[in-house]
Amino acid sequence: MALLEIENLRARVAVPGGRDILKGVNLTLEAGQVHAIMGRNGSGKSTLCQVLAGRETYEVTGGSVRYDGKDLLELSAEERAREGLFLAFQYPVEIPGVSTSYFLKAAVNAQRKHRGEKELDAAQFLKLVREKMKLLEMDASFMNRAVNEGFSGGEKKRNEIFQMAVLNPRLGLLDETDSGLDIDALKIVSNGVNRVQEQDRTRAMLLVTHYQRLLNYIVPDRVHVMIDGRIIKSGGKELALQLEERGYEGVEGELVA
Amino acid sequence: MAEQLLDNSMLRLLERGPLCAANDPSWLAEVRRAARQRFEQTGWPSSEREDWRFTPRRQLEAFSPRVEADDAAGREPGRVEALLSRHGLGQEAAAELVFINGRYQASLSHMRQLPRGVMLLPLREALQSDQGRVREQLGRLAGESAPVSLNSALFEDGAYLFLPRGMEVQGPIHLLFLNDGPEQERDGATIFPRLLLIAADAAAASIVETHAGRGWYLSSAVAELFLGRDSRVEYNKLQEESAQAIHLSALHGRLGQGASLVSHSITLGAKLSRNVLEATLDGERAQTTLNGLVFMDGDSHSENHTLLRHAKPNCPSHELYKHILADRASAVFRGKIYVDPGADGTDAKQNSKSLLLSDQATMDAMPALEIYADDVKCTHGSTIGPLDDEMTFYLRSRGVSLEAARHLLTYAFAADVTRRISVGPLRQRVEDFLASRENLPLDLRITETGAHDDAAR
Numbered sequence: 044m045a046l047l048e049i050e051n052l053r054a055r056v057a058v059p060g061g062r063d064i065l066k067g068v069n070l071t072l073e074a075g076q077v078h079a080i081m082g083r084n085g086s087g088k089s090t091l092c093q094v095l096a097g098r099e100t101y102e103v104t105g106g107s108v109r110y111d112g113k114d115l116l117e118l119s120a121e122e123r124a125r126e127g128l129f130l131a132f133q134y135p136v137e138i139p140g141v142s143t144s145y146f147l148k149a150a151v152n153a154q155r156k157h158r159g160e161k162e163l164d165a166a167q168f169l170k171l172v173r174e175k176m177k178l179l180e181m182d183a184s185f186m187n188r189a190v191n192e193g194f195s196g197g198e199k200k201r202n203e204i205f206q207m208a209v210l211n212p213r214l215g216l217l218d219e220t221d222s223g224l225d226i227d228a229l230k231i232v233s234n235g236v237n238r239v240q241e242q243d244r245t246r247a248m249l250l251v252t253h254y255q256r257l258l259n260y261i262v263p264d265r266v267h268v269m270i271d272g273r274i275i276k277s278g279g280k281e282l283a284l285q286l287e288e289r290g291y292e293g294v295e296g297e298l299v300a
Numbered sequence: 301m302a303e304q305l306l307d308n309s310m311l312r313l314l315e316r317g318p319l320c321a322a323n324d325p326s327w328l329a330e331v332r333r334a335a336r337q338r339f340e341q342t343g344w345p346s347s348e349r350e351d352w353r354f355t356p357r358r359q360l361e362a363f364s365p366r367v368e369a370d371d372a373a374g375r376e377p378g379r380v381e382a383l384l385s386r387h388g389l390g391q392e393a394a395a396e397l398v399f400i401n402g403r404y405q406a407s408l409s410h411m412r413q414l415p416r417g418v419m420l421l422p423l424r425e426a427l428q429s430d431q432g433r434v435r436e437q438l439g440r441l442a443g444e445s446a447p448v449s450l451n452s453a454l455f456e457d458g459a460y461l462f463l464p465r466g467m468e469v470q471g472p473i474h475l476l477f478l479n480d481g482p483e484q485e486r487d488g489a490t491i492f493p494r495l496l497l498i499a500a501d502a503a504a505a506s507i508v509e510t511h512a513g514r515g516w517y518l519s520s521a522v523a524e525l526f527l528g529r530d531s532r533v534e535y536n537k538l539q540e541e542s543a544q545a546i547h548l549s550a551l552h553g554r555l556g557q558g559a560s561l562v563s564h565s566i567t568l569g570a571k572l573s574r575n576v577l578e579a580t581l582d583g584e585r586a587q588t589t590l591n592g593l594v595f596m597d598g599d600s601h602s603e604n605h606t607l608l609r610h611a612k613p614n615c616p617s618h619e620l621y622k623h624i625l626a627d628r629a630s631a632v633f634r635g636k637i638y639v640d641p642g643a644d645g646t647d648a649k650q651n652s653k654s655l656l657l658s659d660q661a662t663m664d665a666m667p668a669l670e671i672y673a674d675d676v677k678c679t680h681g682s683t684i685g686p687l688d689d690e691m692t693f694y695l696r697s698r699g700v701s702l703e704a705a706r707h708l709l710t711y712a713f714a715a716d717v718t719r720r721i722s723v724g725p726l727r728q729r730v731e732d733f734l735a736s737r738e739n740l741p742l743d744l745r746i747t748e749t750g751a752h753d754d755a756a757r
Contacts, residue, residue: 096697100689124699136690140712150698157699210698
């Protein structure tokens with residue numbers, strides 16, 4: 044059964060006179076699969092991620108999204124998260140004054156409560172977190188720092204994947220997680236993503252990226268090309284290599300021809 | 301003319317004068333007479349004056365004090381005890397002076413952990429025992445504003461602290477003003493706390509001044525701080541007055557060479573509060589940090605007016621005021637940095653940040669720089685707005701509810717000031733207050749690290 048079914052999704056920035064950024068997106072993601080969406084800047088990839096995560100600055104103007112049999116668009120951002128959807132942000136925000144440990148414990152327990160599970164106490168939480176920190180090769184001091192405050196670009200991305208590992212979602216949306224990473228950080232982060240994916244074979248991931256580079260480390264089952272708010276071409280992992288070779292224009296031209 | 305605007309009973313109160321006046325030294329009687337005259341002539345300042353423009357003057361004029369002596373016997377038993385157990389620091393303080401409606405309570409106070417040589421006295425006693433120094437310094441810094449005049453004319457008691465040269469007091473000195481007014485509007489209590497602190501060269505101490513109470517009353521406090529060469533004072537003021545109270549305060553400090561003053565002004569209570577804080581950096585390399593936190597809801601109004609005067613070269617100053625306003629609360633921040641001619645090497649940073657939790661809350665922030673020296677670095681910034689949408693979404697995207705995200709971000713906004721308070725029990729008290737207001741667990745302690753606001757230290 045499809046975990047995520049996006050049908051003809053249209054969305055715009057929620058301001059008067061805003062024009063559609065998503066112009067009819069169709070995409071189906073099965074449980075256990077990893078898909079990649081590639082496309083240039085401004086093609087609507089990040090907007091799609093934000094809309095799926097429930098950002099209210101965007102307004103859905105048409106289409107539907109079913110997630111695990113539910114109408115995703117009916118749920119608030121926090122309900123989506125509690126139902127197992129996770130967005131790794133392209134630009135994670137700094138939250139001065141809120142420690143990572145407090146924030147993450149609140150998030151874990153909000154999700155556990157939603158699932159009818161017992162909330163974790165401090166010791167149980169610490170154990171969970173330590174294990175996941177190892178996965179992402181993170182320093183122990185990190186939990187006491189304010190969320191993303193003063194982090195380098197690479198640290199922020201690593202923190203996103205670390206949170207994903209802790210929250211253990213059913214669907215991960217990774218919005219340009221590779222951007223701003225040097226090659227060593229890219230390996231650590233990719234390895235983290237793969238380990239998270241290996242832990243639960245029913246999990247699905249949707250990677251958004253400009254570059255084929257990330258897909259050397261995280262091998263997708265399907266690759267989609269997004270141009271101007273639509274997915275114009277889908278294929279196997281070899282499509283990413285074609286894009287790398289011929290560029291988006293090449294793929295676009297081929298379709299027109 | 302102004303007299304007609306003053307409540308009749310306020311005039312009668314001035315006429316009556318302080319109940320303790322019979323014991324006043326003659327020089328003080330003269331000070332009081334002049335102060336009374338000033339207040340009677342001008343009354344509460346006109347709203348045409350820039351610094352009183354936002355003050356709801358009608359509330360001041362409408363305040364109708366009890367003229368007769370306070371009737372302690374009429375009090376519901378246990379009220380003051382409840383306030384004391386809530387607000388006292390007890391043994392966590394090196395000394396604690398407790399005042400009820402402005403009068404010193406020896407039986408509730410202690411000074412047992414104070415080192416020898418430190419003079420900490422109720423002001424009334426100091427007027428007898430250290431009269432020379434008190435006479436020389438009392439009123440030297442506070443000026444002649446209406447609230448100061450009112451205080452000078454009517455104060456009954458207060459605290460006098462003299463720190464001898466090189467004396468460092470461990471643990472905070474707590475000055476606790478518990479105010480008990482009637483439950484109905486008429487015959488409000490009046491309290492005029494008066495504080496005089498003199499730190500000789502290289503002395504150091506932490507002070508906590510707490511104001512708390514119940515019922516209807518007006519408190520107008522005046523504090524004067526003289527900081528000698530290389531002395532260090534942390535001055536914390538916690539205002540948790542009753543929801544009906546009017547709280548006025550004037551804090552004036554003068555810093556000698558290399559001296560350091562760190563001030564935290566925390567406003568959590570009162571219907572109307574108006575704080576004036578003026579510090580003069582009067583010696584080279586003196587430094588000061590003025591931090592403030594205001595948390596207001598309902599219809600309350602709060603003002604903070606600060607004047608930081610750089611009178612000598614090479615002095616750094618930092619100022620951070622944060623406001624959190626809910627419901628229909630309103631607040632004013634006027635922060636002026638004044639740099640005297642010749643005060644080169646001045647490095648002043650001022651920042652005002654305000655969080656509006658409701659559409660009906662209003663904030664007026666007015667930073668001002670007046671610079672008469674050439675080689676200076678002065679910066680100021682001011683932001684006013686609702687909770688950050690991106691931060692809120694980030695928290696929600698992890699499963700934290702909208703409500704919890706708002707509470708957490710509000711708490712974190714305030715914690716940026718509270719985490720800088722070095723007096724542990726005070727910091728805890730303020731953070732507990734905020735956590736309980738925000739429905740957060742009391743054991744929540746926000747991260748210590750990260751200096752994300754370089755205006756404050």
